[in-house]
Amino acid sequence: MGKWKVFAVCVLTTLLAATGCKSSTQDSSANADSAPSVARIGDFRGDSAYAHVAAQVAFGPRVPGTPGHDACREYIIGRLRAYGADTVIVQEATVKAYTGDMLPISNIIAQYNRANTRRILLAAHWDTRPWADQDDNAADRDKPIPGANDGASGVGVLLEIARNFAARQPGVGVDLIFFDAEDYGRSGGFYNHNDTWCLGSQHWAETKVPYTSGNLPVYGILLDMVGGRDARFHYEAFAHENAPTPCLKVWSEAKRLGYGDMFINSIGGAIIDDHVILTRAGIPTADIIELNNEATSSFPPTWHTLDDNLEHIDPHVLDAVGQTVLNVAYNEKTF
Ligand code: AHN
Ligand code: ZN
Numbered sequence: 001m002g003k004w005k006v007f008a009v010c011v012l013t014t015l016l017a018a019t020g021c022k023s024s025t026q027d028s029s030a031n032a033d034s035a036p037s038v039a040r041i042g043d044f045r046g047d048s049a050y051a052h053v054a055a056q057v058a059f060g061p062r063v064p065g066t067p068g069h070d071a072c073r074e075y076i077i078g079r080l081r082a083y084g085a086d087t088v089i090v091q092e093a094t095v096k097a098y099t100g101d102m103l104p105i106s107n108i109i110a111q112y113n114r115a116n117t118r119r120i121l122l123a124a125h126w127d128t129r130p131w132a133d134q135d136d137n138a139a140d141r142d143k144p145i146p147g148a149n150d151g152a153s154g155v156g157v158l159l160e161i162a163r164n165f166a167a168r169q170p171g172v173g174v175d176l177i178f179f180d181a182e183d184y185g186r187s188g189g190f191y192n193h194n195d196t197w198c199l200g201s202q203h204w205a206e207t208k209v210p211y212t213s214g215n216l217p218v219y220g221i222l223l224d225m226v227g228g229r230d231a232r233f234h235y236e237a238f239a240h241e242n243a244p245t246p247c248l249k250v251w252s253e254a255k256r257l258g259y260g261d262m263f264i265n266s267i268g269g270a271i272i273d274d275h276v277i278l279t280r281a282g283i284p285t286a287d288i289i290e291l292n293n294e295a296t297s298s299f300p301p302t303w304h305t306l307d308d309n310l311e312h313i314d315p316h317v318l319d320a321v322g323q324t325v326l327n328v329a330y331n332e333k334t335f
Contacts, residue, residue, distance in 0.1 A: 036258035041330040042164040046319025052079070052156035053148055053227060053318070057310055061144035062128045062151060064103035064181055069127065073106050076126060076178055079159050084166040085110035085176075089210055093203050097184045098196040105180035107204045112165045112174045118335055119173035121220035121283055122161065122325060123274055124154025125182030125200065133187050134304035146309045149302060150183065153227030153313065157322040164326055171334035175217060179204065179274050182224075187304075194272045201277040208281060219246040220285030221328070222275040226321040227313040228290050228300040232261075233321075234268025236287040239275055243284035246328075250286055253331070254324040262320050268292030288321060 055075060060068035073090075080088045089109040094102050108126070128147030135141050158176050165174065185197030195202070208216070220243075225231075233254075240247055254263035268291045275285040293300045302308040 034258050034261055036256065038253070038256040038327070040257065040323050041327050042168060044160060044164060044319060044323040044326050046315035046322065048163065049156040049160040049318040049322055050227075050313065050315040052159045053152040053313055054310055056126075056152035056155060057146050057148050061130070062126060062147060063130045063144050064105055064127055064184070065101075072126060073108070076108050076155065076159070080108070080110040080162055080176070083159070083162040085112060085162065086114035087111045087210075091204060091207070091209055095181060095199045095203055097181075097199065098186045098193065099184075101184075103181050103184065103199065105200050105203065107180055107200050108178040109210065110162065110176045111210070112162075112176075113169050113171070114173060116171070116173035116334065117215055118333070119175055119215070119217040120329065120332055121175050121177060121217040121278070121285070122158055122223070122329070123177040123179060123220055123278065123285070124158050124223045125180070125274060126151060126155045126178045127180050127183055127200070129183040129304055132304055132306045135306055137306075140306050143306060145304060145306060148309050148313050149225045149228050149300065150304070150308055153225060153318065154223035157223055157226055157318055157325070160322055161326055161329070170329050170332070172329065172332040173217075174329055177204070182274055197272055198274050198277050201274040205277050205281040213282070216282050219243065220275065220278050220283045221246050221250060221325055222273060222278070222285055222287045222289070223321065223325070224273055224287060224289040225300065225303070226288055226290075227318045228302065229312055229314045229317070230294075231290045231300065231314070231317045232264050232292065232294075233288050233290060234264045234266055234292045236273070236275070236289060236291060237267050237270035239279070239286045240267055242279050243275070243286050245284060246286035249328050250288065250324060253327050254320070257320070257324055257327060259320045259324060262317070263324070264292075269298065288325075
């Protein structure tokens with residue numbers, strides 16, 4: 001499989017090199033993906049999203065039941081209140097992890113333009129993994145990860161989107177959901193032990209607060225690991241199959257904004273994440289996640305290691321993702 005990918009890339013590179021030699025004046029393809037054809041709506045700031053990421057990392061690991069987790073919970077709630085959410089709902093529970101640990105969790109939900117019954121959902125997980133089980137150094141594998149990308153990045157982008165909504169309310173109703181306990185799962189293949197992951201969203205799906213079956217958001221967008229250096233985002237296979245609408249909106253708007261080199265128009269892999277739970281719950285949800293990294297053919301090299309720190313976060317990537325999602329929200333049909 002990897003072999004064929006490499007082969008395909010070689011052939012393509014050769015073809016491009018050949019055509020490039022013939023005519024340099026007609027070589028518009030090089031810029032086609034990076035020339036914006038639409039304007040940025042609102043004022044998404046990558047450095048401001050980055051500051052939210054740094055603030056979360058400074059709390060220490062956000063593992064359920066630890067002080068860093070408590071502090072981060074208050075930070076997210078405090079920011080949402082400051083950014084003028086119509087309501088902030090905190091769904092608290094205790095859930096049992098596969099280890100037997102009882103986890104005190106909080107799913108945090110903020111509503112913007114609550115009056116509109118036509119709604120969309122933006123989601124991220126805010127907890128961090130208790131073990132760096134992918135770290136090269138075996139002695140570090142039982143230590144908690146900093147979670148700059150895996151945890152803080154999605155939250156940082158959503159909080160900067162919330163700041164924009166405070167300045168200019170979206171026409172469509174928008175709910176932000178911050179899920180807890182996504183990352184306490186049992187490793188060993190992305191298709192094994194599925195139900196040990198996404199404990200917060202699984203708990204949420206039992207009640208679907210604040211919705212009734214008649215007023216679910218029309219679609220959702222999940223942000224997970226959206227700040228890695230040199231990140232590229234491919235479609236996630238399950239989302240592409242079961243949530244084509246938000247996938248198309250996000251990837252096409254990214255291209256229009258000039259981020260076609262970052263949002264790749266092909267399927268990169270299949271994973272279990274909170275978007276699977278949301279889609280099953282009746283809200284077809286896309287997943288913006290780096291799952292086809294050039295070096296690993298999977299998640300970024302820092303994934304579930306102690307290297308998942310601020311050094312490997314790029315504010316420009318946060319900016320591209322955040323502005324894309326913000327444009328989608330502001331452009332969404334309002335009724
Ligand atoms: C699994 O590893 C089973 N799913 C990937 C979802 C994930 C983990 N996102 C962040 N950490
Ligand atoms: Zn993770």
